[in-house]
Amino acid sequence: MRDTVQNETRSKSQILGGEEQTNPGLLISQAKRVFLSGLLYAAALSVCLNLLQLTMPLFMLQVHDRVLNSQSMDTLVMLTILAIGALVVLGVLEFIRALSFQVIGGALVRRLNMPVLAAAVQASVDQGLARATQSLRDIAELRSFLTSSAVTAPLDAAWSPIFLGALFILHPLFGLIGAVSAALLLCGGLVTDMLTRQLTKEANQTNIEAVSKIGASLRHAEAIEAMGMLPALANRWRTLQMQALSAFETSGSRSKAMSSITRSLRYSIQIVTLAAGAFLVLEQAITPGAMMASSILVGRLLIPFDSIIDNWRQWVLAIAGWRRLEATLKADLAIRQTMPTPHSSGDIVVDKLVYAAPGLDVPIIKGISFSLSPGEVLGVVGPSAAGKSTLARLLVGILRPTSGGVFLDGNNTYLWERSSFGQVVGYLPQSVSLLEGTIRENIGRMAESDPYKVLEAARLADIHDMIGRLQLGYDTPVGDGHLTLSGGQRQRIALARCLYNRPRLIVLDEPNANLDAIGEQALIRAIQHARGDGAIVIIIAHRPAIMQVADKLLVLENGRVTQFGPRADVIPATMPGEARREVAAI
Ligand SMILES: Nc1ncnc2c1ncn2[C@@H]1O[C@H](COP(=O)(O)OP(=O)(O)OP(=O)(O)O)[C@@H](O)[C@H]1O
Numbered sequence: 001m002r003d004t005v006q007n008e009t010r011s012k013s014q015i016l017g018g019e020e021q022t023n024p025g026l027l028i029s030q031a032k033r034v035f036l037s038g039l040l041y042a043a044a045l046s047v048c049l050n051l052l053q054l055t056m057p058l059f060m061l062q063v064h065d066r067v068l069n070s071q072s073m074d075t076l077v078m079l080t081i082l083a084i085g086a087l088v089v090l091g092v093l094e095f096i097r098a099l100s101f102q103v104i105g106g107a108l109v110r111r112l113n114m115p116v117l118a119a120a121v122q123a124s125v126d127q128g129l130a131r132a133t134q135s136l137r138d139i140a141e142l143r144s145f146l147t148s149s150a151v152t153a154p155l156d157a158a159w160s161p162i163f164l165g166a167l168f169i170l171h172p173l174f175g176l177i178g179a180v181s182a183a184l185l186l187c188g189g190l191v192t193d194m195l196t197r198q199l200t201k202e203a204n205q206t207n208i209e210a211v212s213k214i215g216a217s218l219r220h221a222e223a224i225e226a227m228g229m230l231p232a233l234a235n236r237w238r239t240l241q242m243q244a245l246s247a248f249e250t251s252g253s254r255s256k257a258m259s260s261i262t263r264s265l266r267y268s269i270q271i272v273t274l275a276a277g278a279f280l281v282l283e284q285a286i287t288p289g290a291m292m293a294s295s296i297l298v299g300r301l302l303i304p305f306d307s308i309i310d311n312w313r314q315w316v317l318a319i320a321g322w323r324r325l326e327a328t329l330k331a332d333l334a335i336r337q338t339m340p341t342p343h344s345s346g347d348i349v350v351d352k353l354v355y356a357a358p359g360l361d362v363p364i365i366k367g368i369s370f371s372l373s374p375g376e377v378l379g380v381v382g383p384s385a386a387g388k389s390t391l392a393r394l395l396v397g398i399l400r401p402t403s404g405g406v407f408l409d410g411n412n413t414y415l416w417e418r419s420s421f422g423q424v425v426g427y428l429p430q431s432v433s434l435l436e437g438t439i440r441e442n443i444g445r446m447a448e449s450d451p452y453k454v455l456e457a458a459r460l461a462d463i464h465d466m467i468g469r470l471q472l473g474y475d476t477p478v479g480d481g482h483l484t485l486s487g488g489q490r491q492r493i494a495l496a497r498c499l500y501n502r503p504r505l506i507v508l509d510e511p512n513a514n515l516d517a518i519g520e521q522a523l524i525r526a527i528q529h530a531r532g533d534g535a536i537v538i539i540i541a542h543r544p545a546i547m548q549v550a551d552k553l554l555v556l557e558n559g560r561v562t563q564f565g566p567r568a569d570v571i572p573a574t575m576p577g578e579a580r581r582e583v584a585a586i
Contacts, residue, residue: 053162060289135324171280192255341411347372348406352367380553443500457499488515492523512541551566
């Protein structure tokens with residue numbers, strides 16, 4: 001049953017493993033459960049940790065008030081052993097708490113890595129690279145947040161009443177000093193936040209924009225160098241940087257001023273506590289031990305309030321990052337089948353295919369239907385912006401059809417589980433992109449490849465000899481950072497990658513754009529071989545020479561098929577516009 005994509009049940013990508021790992025809803029709720037159970041566990045540990053923090057003040061109190069008065073060495077030894085024991089337990093529990101979040105962070109990242117990567121690839125196809133890289137950054141930041149002290153800070157802050165209570169027990173004046181001090185530090189944090197938040201946000205945003213704009217431009221370094229665009233580029237960079245820098249400087253100086261004030265305030269609080277303690281001792285309201293203990297207790301009470309705003313900001317950023325990840329996972333995952341589709345050769349049927357880019361009302365592809373049988377070669381021609389590359393992307397299931405669909409041997413190419421689809425399909429995109437790796441890895445599609453199949457694909461693309469002449473042969477590194485190969489050589493390696501494992505459906509988008517006459521002849525031989533092998537080959541090309549190998553031609557104009565049929569019939573037919581000139585040249 002060939003139904004439209006909208007009517008298909010949402011399903012999941014198999015590369016991600018079992019059901020619980022592939023259903024985004026399930027995955028997200030599992031991740032939340034893992035985090036919340038970790039938080040509960042840490043909260044339980046925090047009770048013990050904060051109670052154990054009372055060791056020092058209690059020890060002080062006992063040594064001053066009991067040991068010094070009684071002069072009992074036994075009591076001193078006992079107290080010392082007990083205090084050291086409690087502090088060792090404290091250290092162990094702190095380590096366990098920190099480790100538990102590290103384990104949770106690792107587990108979450110391991111579980112989310114593949115689904116997020118798959119979703120990021122999908123997001124990159126639909127919405128550009130920025131969204132995809134943001135998702136990968138978010139997952140790295142989530143992990144670093146989970147291993148930071150900010151994650152447990154609210155748990156410690158929640159137990160600060162323990163210290164406040166202890167201060168009140170020692171003397172109500174200490175309790176009052178503690179409460180007022182905590183409130184003052186909290187106000188200081190809020191004021192700092194008010195003075196710097198907007199500026200820091202703007203500065204960060206401007207900085208991210210500047211880096212991504214200039215970073216994207218740097219990919220075209222050759223054009224920049226050749227056409228002397230560096231000064232203009234530097235000017236843009238400077239302007240963007242200046243905006244970010246001035247905002248950073250203002251917010252930086254404000255927060256430094258506030259942190260100096262807060263530091264002085266903290267020291268003053270310690271002095272006030274000691275002074276109040278001394279006063280109470282003179283008044284014989286408390287013992288000297290209580291004075292020492294109160295000073296330690298006030299210091300401990302204020303620790304969470306000191307960095308409360310910083311920690312709160314980190315929580316806000318982590319929650320925002322998590323929400324973005326959730327949106328990416330929900331939007332982009334779970335749209336493929338999980339069951340690998342067994343390979344079998346059959347017709348390709350394009351059925352009332354319509355595609356409108358996200359956010360656009362006017363479709364780029366406007367109801368295309370045609371079919372091809374194994375062993376047929378189709379040439380797609382048409383003027384620029386007719387929708388040829390968009391059609392190619394729809395054929396190989398990169399883009400989601402708005403309605404209608406593409407079916408290979410009855411299976412929807414968009415919903416097809418990707419790993420098994422990759423074994424049936426070869427695609428050469430218009431802009432050739434080799435991945436970071438060696439020639440062997442690229443031809444073998446970056447997996448553990450069969451060396452015989454790599455050789456076979458290289459021979460079919462007629463590049464085996466060329467590779468043999470390279471110093472490192474098949475181990476030559478390629479990718480965006482390497483300029484070892486010419487445009488034509490790169491295109492032919494990409495062709496070999498496309499032909500790897502003898503795919504049943506081959507889609508070539510401008511495969512001869514960078515080829516010389518010899519390269520073009522090799523390409524024609526490769527296409528003929530694939531046809532002889534029973535593959536369906538679809539070629540999109542402006543240069544007409546390659547079309548001599550086509551059995552059928554399809555003329556695309558403004559997203560519609562204006563001609564489709566055997567090459568011999570289509571060429572002499574009357575065709576309007578630019579397409580006539582292109583086909584007439586064949
Ligand atoms: N994601 C998108 N969002 C908006 N418009 C798009 C998108 N993708 C393609 N288009 C538009 O669709 C039209 C067809 O583009 P396409 O790349 O398919 O044309 P083409 O026939 O391959 O052109 P050429 O022969 O110049 O490569 C163009 O006007 C293009 O701007």
